[in-house]
Amino acid sequence: MVDCESSHERNFLLLCDLDPNVTEVYSQPFEWRGWLLNANRVHYPDFAIVVEGRGEVHEVKTIEELRKKEKHEVRLGWTEWAEEQGIPYSVVTEGSITAxxxxxxxxxxxxxxxxxxxxxxxxxxxxxxxxxxxxxxxxxxxxxxxxxxxxxxxxxxxxxxxxxxxxxxxxxxxxxYPDRGNLPPRIVPFTRLTTLEDM
Incomplete structure (x- = not known):
C-alpha cells in the first residue's frame, strides 16, 4: 500500500489505482539534489508512476500551498530542472481532479x-x-x-x-472489452506547473 499524507494525495492514488494506463506507483521514490535559486536544494517528489511504459513524476499539492511565493518558485525551479533531465514532471492540484x-x-x-x-x-x-x-x-x-x-x-x-x-x-x-492494446483515455491528470499569475 502506498502512503499518502492528505486527502488530495489519497484522491490522486485512487485515480492511479483505477486508471488502466497506470501500471506502477511509487511513493517518494527518490531524492533529487540541485542548484536552484542560488542554493543547493534537496527534493523528494511525492510520486513516480509508470504510464503506458513511461515514467512520470508527480507532486500533489494544494493551490494554497503553491500560492506561497517562495514554495512556488522552488517548485517551478524543480519543474524546469526535471524537464532539462528529460523527466516528465507534473504538479497536480485539487483543480486538476474534479469532485x-x-x-x-x-x-x-x-x-x-x-x-x-x-x-x-x-x-x-x-x-x-x-x-x-x-x-x-x-x-x-x-x-x-x-x-x-x-x-x-x-x-x-x-x-x-x-x-x-x-x-x-x-x-x-x-x-x-478490456483490450490492453486499446486503453481508454487516462484519468490521472498531468499538469505542468505555470507561473504564479496563471493560477
Whole structure:
C-alpha cells in the first residue's frame, strides 16, 4: 500500500489505482539534489508512476500551498530542472481532479473486492468483444447468467472490463472489452506547473 499524507494525495492514488494506463506507483521514490535559486536544494517528489511504459513524476499539492511565493518558485525551479533531465514532471492540484471524478471513482472503490466468478467475467468479456455496451444492455444480454449490476462494477474496478468514467456510474455507463492494446483515455491528470499569475 502506498502512503499518502492528505486527502488530495489519497484522491490522486485512487485515480492511479483505477486508471488502466497506470501500471506502477511509487511513493517518494527518490531524492533529487540541485542548484536552484542560488542554493543547493534537496527534493523528494511525492510520486513516480509508470504510464503506458513511461515514467512520470508527480507532486500533489494544494493551490494554497503553491500560492506561497517562495514554495512556488522552488517548485517551478524543480519543474524546469526535471524537464532539462528529460523527466516528465507534473504538479497536480485539487483543480486538476474534479469532485465528480472522485465521486465516480469512490463508487467503484466500494466494489474493489472481487464479487464475481471468473467464468462470469469470461462471459462478459465475450459479450463485449462485439463492441461497447451500457451496463443495462449487458445485463439484458446476460439475463440467463444471473449477472448483477454490482458484479459488473466489481469487474470494472478489477479491470476485467473498462468503464467510461466521464459520466456518473450507473446502469447507463458504457463498458467495453478490456483490450490492453486499446486503453481508454487516462484519468490521472498531468499538469505542468505555470507561473504564479496563471493560477
Amino acid at each position: 465528480d471524478l472522485i465521486k465516480r471513482a469512490e463508487t467503484l472503490l466500494r466494489y474493489a473486492k472481487p464479487i464475481f466468478e471468473d467464468i462470469a467475467a469470461l462471459h462478459v468479456a465475450t459479450a463485449l468483444e462485439a463492441g461497447p455496451l451500457t451496463i443495462d444492455s449487458l445485463l439484458g444480454k446476460m439475463a440467463s447468467h444471473d449477472l448483477q449490476f454490482h458484479q459488473v462494477l466489481s469487474m470494472a474496478y478489477n479491470e476485467r472490463v473498462f468503464i467510461d468514467l466521464s459520466t456518473d456510474v450507473s446502469r447507463h455507463s458504457v463498458i467495453r
